[in-house]
Amino acid sequence: MTLRVEISMISPAQAVESHVSIEIQIENLHFARGNRAIFRGIDMTLQAGKVSGIMGPSGTGKTTLLRLISGQLSPSQGRVLVDGVDVHQQSKSGLMELRKQMGMLFQSGALFTDMSVLENVMFPLQVHTDLSASMIRSVALLKLEAVGLRGAADLRPDELSGGMARRVALARSVALDPAIMLYDEPFVGQDPISMGALLRLIQELNSALGITSVIVSHDLNETFRVCDEVFILSQGQVIAGGPSEQVQNSDDERVKQFIHGLPDGPVPFHFPAPSLEQDLQAVSRD
Numbered sequence: 001m002t003l004r005v006e007i008s009m010i011s012p013a014q015a016v017e018s019h020v021s022i023e024i025q026i027e028n029l030h031f032a033r034g035n036r037a038i039f040r041g042i043d044m045t046l047q048a049g050k051v052s053g054i055m056g057p058s059g060t061g062k063t064t065l066l067r068l069i070s071g072q073l074s075p076s077q078g079r080v081l082v083d084g085v086d087v088h089q090q091s092k093s094g095l096m097e098l099r100k101q102m103g104m105l106f107q108s109g110a111l112f113t114d115m116s117v118l119e120n121v122m123f124p125l126q127v128h129t130d131l132s133a134s135m136i137r138s139v140a141l142l143k144l145e146a147v148g149l150r151g152a153a154d155l156r157p158d159e160l161s162g163g164m165a166r167r168v169a170l171a172r173s174v175a176l177d178p179a180i181m182l183y184d185e186p187f188v189g190q191d192p193i194s195m196g197a198l199l200r201l202i203q204e205l206n207s208a209l210g211i212t213s214v215i216v217s218h219d220l221n222e223t224f225r226v227c228d229e230v231f232i233l234s235q236g237q238v239i240a241g242g243p244s245e246q247v248q249n250s251d252d253e254r255v256k257q258f259i260h261g262l263p264d265g266p267v268p269f270h271f272p273a274p275s276l277e278q279d280l281q282a283v284s285r286d
Contacts, residue, residue: 021049021210022083022101022179024069029078031061031068038064040236041078046229051206051213053223053244056233057258062216063107065233066182069214070102071095082180100128103173104182110169111157117144117168118153124175143171148197162189167198174205181205183215187222199226220259224248232258 024046031039038061046052054062067073069080071087080087082098090098111120121140125131131139144150147167157165166189173181183202190198203226205211217223224230224244231241232255240247240255248259256262273279 022212023048025081027079030076037236042238044231048212049210050228053227053230054216060233063184101179103178105170105173105186107184113157117155121172121175147171163194181211181213187219202226
């Protein structure tokens with residue numbers, strides 16, 4: 001049984017209502033933590049049914065952007081539109097309904113430690129559907145089969161490797177066949193075989209279900225390989241965005257510095273700070 005067949009067997013027609021591909025629009029987005037501006041008016045359109053990559057140096061707000069898209073954080077200015085709906089203008093109940101269309105793979109996996117692998121994957125189906133217990137179990141087993149971990153169904157999260165836990169978390173994230181998938185560093189901790197399977201799974205999910213996927217990652221090769229389009233963030237701005245090949249061949253010095261891992265260039269290595277001399281003088285006065 002191929003992965004595509006497995007996905008079609010657990011399509012929204014059996015679990016939740018069918019959906020069409022959803023576009024995500026980010027308009028003039030500003031966000032700050034204290035006095036530090038993370039985003040300074042960024043604009044991007046994440047195309048419906050495509051795999052979009054968000055990349056950039058550490059500390060540029062990539063995970064923060066996922067949290068803004070899902071409504072976990074609110075911007076100081078600007079909008080995030082999901083299928084034309086302003087995420088941050090929704091009531092609590094409206095936001096919960098919107099989030100039902102989203103699956104999110106967290107960096108940590110965020111599995112429930114007191115539940116088995118199978119129970120973790122069953123959980124969102126139990127909460128959000130009226131399926132029978134036997135159907136929920138069957139759907140969860142098919143999701144685990146898709147990520148290669150049906151044999152680990154009875155294990156606890158603390159019995160899994162980091163890479164395996166992340167794959168279980170992915171199975172749970174797609175349990176409701178979401179219209180949008182948000183991946184936060186999905187490739188961390190994966191061995192080469194698991195990495196290849198995960199890349200194929202992401203592509204198959206998009207192809208079979210028309211999911212709009214957003215991937216935050218530092219893994220250049222894997223991200224450019226799986227993504228239809230890539231956006232690179234730096235210093236609160238989008239410094240490049242477009243088809244993966246176009247971004248890879250960008251002439252922008254900031255983009256070239258990031259892609260080629262150059263320590264010297266327009267993007268500073270040091271976090272903004274007073275001069276070292278000032279700090280040392282302050283220490284000596286103390």
